[in-house]
Amino acid sequence: MAGNRMQKIGSVFSRTRNLLRIGVIEKPLWFDVYAAFPPLREPVYRVPRPRYGKVKDVIPPIFYQEDEVRARFYRIYGSGPRPFDLSQSNYKSTCQRFVEKFNELKEEGKIEEEKLFEETGKALLASGIILQRRGTDKAAQQDHQDAETRDSLLPLQLQTVLEKIQEKKKDGEEQTPELAETQKEDPLPS
């Protein structure tokens, strides 16, 4: 039983064809099928060497025209009010609705380009979707101030916590000798 185990030379088909031509092997099952329906690329071994020097990214990035609107939406409003529900394949997120409204208003052409963004926000408010701006809010500023006061109070709080732990340790030391005495007393009556 002859065979050719050199997987780095030629393809499976070329090696089998050559062995058949010599006559040391009998025709395998798959040979005629491969000959009738060859693959798009012959499965020859290629050495997986890494690229040297400056690596050119051959694959184009995928961007759409609507991505500009989406980027602006996410920068101003953060992630939308509703989480994405990926179980439905025809789900439309808040951002997608915003983009579609934007394109509609743009096609109508009655509003100027600078005001289009605010107009779409108002249109969505009218249809019931509330968008909250992120970052530059009064509520956000108050949170910032609370955080500052909390930071200044922190060392005082830590001191009180340390004192409490030290008190507890002293109490613990007083209790353990009492427990030891009670343990010594117990075996005596038994």
Place this chain on the structure above:
Amino acid sequence: DDKLLSEPLSHPDFFNVKELFSLKDLFDARVHLGHKKGCRHRFMEPYIFGCRLDQDIIDLDQTMQHLQLALNFTAHIAYRKGIILFISRKRQFCHLVESTARECGEYAHTRYWQGGLLTNAHVQFGSGVRLPDLIIFLSSLNNVFEPHVAIRDAAKMNIPTVGVVDTNCNPCLITYPIPGNDDSPTAMELYCKLFRMTIIRAKDKRQQSEVFNELR
């Protein structure tokens, strides 16, 4: 007997595998989703459509062509009563692959691959073993993200292979690669369904042809 075997080869799509899947089915099963840009294998670049926010998207037109060729090849092998071996080293889908193989009446190996299973078969299993005539990889990497040893061993033993190659896999040695996602459950279920339907269809056609021949 010769007519029985040579007649299917004259038709371009004797088993009509094209009707089993469509582009929309592949898209809904999330077959086009690849790994991130950093995981990309150099030889998968011709099969990738583009990169959306650093995630590779596989070109589904090419996947359709490759899938049609691969399913056609499996159908012909099953028609000629060849032994088919399913291999997948993903623990998540090990049960699915084994049950698919059982339903087809073929074989599966989803556990640790010992070194000499194909190359040292006569010592491990005894003399007179019949090796598989086709090996189908539903995931061509093993648990440490390296190419599965069986790809190299099948090329050594001159066994043709069909395999689902993701964007981090090496498609060189696989005879009929299918560029596609091998991590999503929906994609794996789709592949298992397609392979099961082709093999069962081919076997039924073989039975029918034999019955027709006997009647003559």
